[in-house]
Amino acid sequence: MLKKQILVFLLMMIFTVKSSYSQCAMCKAVVENGDVSMAEGVNNGITYLMVFPYLLIGILFYVIYRYKKKAKN
Known part of the structure; x- marks a missing residue:
């Protein structure tokens, strides 16, 4: 079960790279033209x-x- 979840996670990461790569067109334009x-x-x-x-x-x-440390005392 864990191997299947890891495989699904990796596949999702691979297929969403392009969409997350192209999110900042303005920053890319400033860096390329500046x-x-x-x-x-x-x-x-x-x-x-x-x-x-x-x-x-x-x-x-x-x-x-700090809260947990105080709770122990």
């Missing part, structure tokens, strides 16, 4: 936007850890 500083700006913006979800998840796990 200069190096524009490409660096887009990369910095993506990095900036990517930091906040990881921070929120880290804070959530820290709060859960």
Whole structure:
């Protein structure tokens, strides 16, 4: 049963790659038509936007850890 689920998951990942690859046409157009500083700006913006979800998840796990540690005492 687990092997079948893994196979279905892998097949779904393979067949959805093209649609997920082509989601950001505007970013691609800016990078292709712009200069190096524009490409660096887009990369910095993506990095900036990517930091906040990881921070929120880290804070959530820290709060859960602290709550469970207090519950043990």
